[in-house]
Amino acid sequence: MPRDPHYDILFEPVQIGPVTARNRFYQVPHCNGMGRKFPSSMAAMRRTKAMGGWAVICTEEVEIHPSADHTPWAGGRLWEDRDIPYFARMCEGIHEFDSLAGIELNHAGVTSTNRYSRMPPLAPSAIPVVGHDPLQAREMDMSDIRELRRWHREAALRARDAGFDLIYVYAGHQLSTLSHFLSPYRNRRTDAYGGSLENRARLFREVLEDTKEAVGDTMAVAIRFSVDELMGEQGFTSAGEGRDFIEMIADVPDLWDVNISSWENDSATSRFKSSGFQDDYVSFVKQVTSKPVVGVGRYTSPDTMVSMVKNGHLDFIGAARPSIADPFLPKKIEEGRIEDIRECIGCNICVSGDQSFAPIRCTQNPTMGEEWRKGWHPETIARKTSDDTVLIIGGGPAGLECARALGLRGYGVTLAEASSQLGGRLVHERGLPGLAEWGRVVDYRTYQISQMANVHTYLDSAMDALQVAEFGADHVILATGSTWDRLGIGRENPLGITLATDATVLTPDDIFAGTVVQSPVVVFDDDHYFLGGLLAEKLRADGNSVTYVTPATEVSSWTHNTLEQQKIQARLMEMGVQIITSHNLSQVSADEAVLTCGYTGAQRTLDCGAALLITMRHPVDSLYTTLLGANLPSLTRIGDALAPSTIAAAVYSGHLCARELGEPPSDGVPFKRELTALSSDFPTGA
Numbered sequence: 255m256p257r258d259p260h261y262d263i264l265f266e267p268v269q270i271g272p273v274t275a276r277n278r279f280y281q282v283p284h285c286n287g288m289g290r291k292f293p294s295s296m297a298a299m300r301r302t303k304a305m306g307g308w309a310v311i312c313t314e315e316v317e318i319h320p321s322a323d324h325t326p327w328a329g330g331r332l333w334e335d336r337d338i339p340y341f342a343r344m345c346e347g348i349h350e351f352d353s354l355a356g357i358e359l360n361h362a363g364v365t366s367t368n369r370y371s372r373m374p375p376l377a378p379s380a381i382p383v384v385g386h387d388p389l390q391a392r393e394m395d396m397s398d399i400r401e402l403r404r405w406h407r408e409a410a411l412r413a414r415d416a417g418f419d420l421i422y423v424y425a426g427h428q429l430s431t432l433s434h435f436l437s438p439y440r441n442r443r444t445d446a447y448g449g450s451l452e453n454r455a456r457l458f459r460e461v462l463e464d465t466k467e468a469v470g471d472t473m474a475v476a477i478r479f480s481v482d483e484l485m486g487e488q489g490f491t492s493a494g495e496g497r498d499f500i501e502m503i504a505d506v507p508d509l510w511d512v513n514i515s516s517w518e519n520d521s522a523t524s525r526f527k528s529s530g531f532q533d534d535y536v537s538f539v540k541q542v543t544s545k546p547v548v549g550v551g552r553y554t555s556p557d558t559m560v561s562m563v564k565n566g567h568l569d570f571i572g573a574a575r576p577s578i579a580d581p582f583l584p585k586k587i588e589e590g591r592i593e594d595i596r597e598c599i600g601c602n603i604c605v606s607g608d609q610s611f612a613p614i615r616c617t618q619n620p621t622m623g624e625e626w627r628k629g630w631h632p633e634t635i636a637r638k639t640s641d642d643t644v645l646i647i648g649g650g651p652a653g654l655e656c657a658r659a660l661g662l663r664g665y666g667v668t669l670a671e672a673s674s675q676l677g678g679r680l681v682h683e684r685g686l687p688g689l690a691e692w693g694r695v696v697d698y699r700t701y702q703i704s705q706m707a708n709v710h711t712y713l714d715s716a717m718d719a720l721q722v723a724e725f726g727a728d729h730v731i732l733a734t735g736s737t738w739d740r741l742g743i744g745r746e747n748p749l750g751i752t753l754a755t756d757a758t759v760l761t762p763d764d765i766f767a768g769t770v771v772q773s774p775v776v777v778f779d780d781d782h783y784f785l786g787g788l789l790a791e792k793l794r795a796d797g798n799s800v801t802y803v804t805p806a807t808e809v810s811s812w813t814h815n816t817l818e819q820q821k822i823q824a825r826l827m828e829m830g831v832q833i834i835t836s837h838n839l840s841q842v843s844a845d846e847a848v849l850t851c852g853y854t855g856a857q858r859t860l861d862c863g864a865a866l867l868i869t870m871r872h873p874v875d876s877l878y879t880t881l882l883g884a885n886l887p888s889l890t891r892i893g894d895a896l897a898p899s900t901i902a903a904a905v906y907s908g909h910l911c912a913r914e915l916g917e918p919p920s921d922g923v924p925f926k927r928e929l930t931a932l933s934s935d936f937p938t939g940a
């Protein structure tokens with residue numbers, strides 16, 4: 255289908271200094287947990303986005319010198335010429351599709367702990383490093399400043415030699431030495447590099463000029479800048495120094511890439527911020543500069559993109575997460591296939607890869623990070639190898655994705671769902687406060703399979719073993735999900751909690767089934783992801799008196815990985831939820847809960863009308879167990895029915911099963927590995 259002319263504006267070429275972007279889709283720099291550790295994977299992932307139509311594709315943050323080393327995070331590294339080939343590979347993949355390759359050079363100063371290089375970190379003023387490492391950065395003297403300029407210049411020349419088209423001078427996310435100099439709260443200097451904004455901006459201007467002078471007629475030079483640090487007068491604001499800084503050097507760079515604050519705020523999740531949330535902060539930038547402006551805000555709607563360009567707020571639609579969830583988003587708009595866009599749900603599971611030092615993954619896009627090591631393409635998949643029929647039981651994230659991918663392969667698929675709605679756990683979870691966008695996991699897949707003549711969906715169809723056997727499919731795939739434990743069995747209490755027979759004990763399944771809760775409620779979170787904190791929030795919002803208890807030292811502790819922990823805890827505190835950390839729930843009676851301190855073992859009691867236990871889930875696998883005795887030709891379990899986990903893991907499990915069906919089983923490690931080169935020598939004299 256031809257594209258709607260309304261979207262033509264998104265496909266206009268845009269000049270960025272000496273280079274031209276073929277359209278307005280711009281993948282801003284984003285971490286991916288692969289970087290220098292898994293460079294072939296990183297390069298293939300970026301290449302896939304070029305194939306999908308993004309006109310500009312950037313690296314993650316790239317270290318320029320060992321004095322700012324991010325180990326164990328896996329960013330890029332361009333310390334010496336030997337690092338060039340890794341980036342040359344990425345550029346080659348991007349240029350294959352006429353896109354531009356950008357590199358975000360960075361010296362992270364006081365925000366790097368140098369665990370690999372063991373060099374003292376550098377900062378405008380002496381101060382402990384960010385985080386809790388027992389380490390302080392030393393104040394940079396004039397020779398350090400000269401050296402930093404030299405390192406940046408040399409890295410810029412290496413970037414040019416690698417084949418990049420665009421280079422960043424980076425002052426974003428409070429993560430670079432240049433932004434630390436700019437910042438009034440990190441820079442206590444009294445020399446020409448401290449004090450007034452002009453002085454604090456001196457080093458930035460010098461590095462910008464050095465970079466332009468080194469590469470400016472061959473590459474575009476861009477600035478990435480957080481216009482508002484969300485710290486009020488202590489930091490930059492878009493009405494104050496953030497704006498003053500942009501006015502100061504408005505037309506010096508070839509492009510402004512603008513955002514806000516730290517990564518937590520820039521990559522805010524949908525639970526806390528809606529699409530376009532940064533517009534209020536960055537919309538002024540285009541009034542101040544004549545250079546192109548790129549901004550982000552989880553933009554997935556082409557209509558919103560058009561209005562951002564038409565109303566003069568942005569020249570480029572910047573995206574990290576929307577390009578991860580759908581590397582082919584631009585192509586789908588170009589080809590008039592809007593309804594095929596796989597929209598980001600704003601869950602930050604992608605961020606959790608990088609945060610836990612592992613390759614990226616995505617809830618919506620199971621192929622993300624698998625482009626090289628498994629050869630997975632986000633849009634295409636091998637055709638079926640037989641005319642076998644498939645019965646999938648369970649229409650949650652795992653079953654839906656499996657049906658979609660098998661349908662794409664051309665298999666005849668029947669999807670049977672016991673309830674009257676598709677979505678599994680998401681039927682209820684998408685209705686929790688802030689999780690509406692998570693429903694896109696279901697909506698995307700439901701629409702896709704509705705378009706496939708070879709996929710048939712049956713609701714209100716609870717299948718038992720006899721019906722399955724009678725159905726006679728060549729392959730039976732169980733995606734029957736999981737249920738929450740009722741005895742408190744989990745990490746902290748492997749044998750369960752002492753529960754009196756007259757105690758009111760509930761699980762999330764009861765809340766979803768509409769059980770009315772008797773205040774005061776004790777929410778016991780031994781799961782540590784989003785659900786415990788979110789149910790406490792919901793029950794409080796419903797007017798209950800709520801105490802949140804967890805053996806962890808903070809609320810929803812795993813959500814550090816999704817950059818939400820601080821926001822979640824703050825919200826519960828503001829709502830008046832009582833929070834008790836580092837305590838186990840040991841006993842529940844009709845009106846009391848007994849808590850045990852994780853450090854001293856001391857016990858205390860709480861009034862408790864009902865205890866809500868969020869501890870672990872059990873696979874719903876009784877059908878599987880029965881069918882094991884039925885001698886079916888092919889029987890598989892996927893998703894939570896196999897091992898309860900995240901929605902991302904369920905989608906991945908369904909996708910993997912669809913890819914593998916009818917293919918020869920893999921022998922050994924089920925993906926290609928990237929091995930570090932071994933040196934040929936031992937040290938002499940040591």
Ligand code: ADP
Binds near residue numbers: 647652673895
């Ligand atoms: P996952 O995350 O692995 O997809 P969910 O719990 O979200 O798991 O979804 C499982 C789905 O399977 C639910 O919608 C449930 O109603 C359905 N289901 C469970 N048992 C049966 C069955 N015997 N027949 C049909 N559907 C079933």
Ligand code: SF4
Binds near residue numbers: 616
């Ligand atoms: Fe979006 Fe979630 Fe995928 Fe990240 S993991 S790109 S937030 S859907």
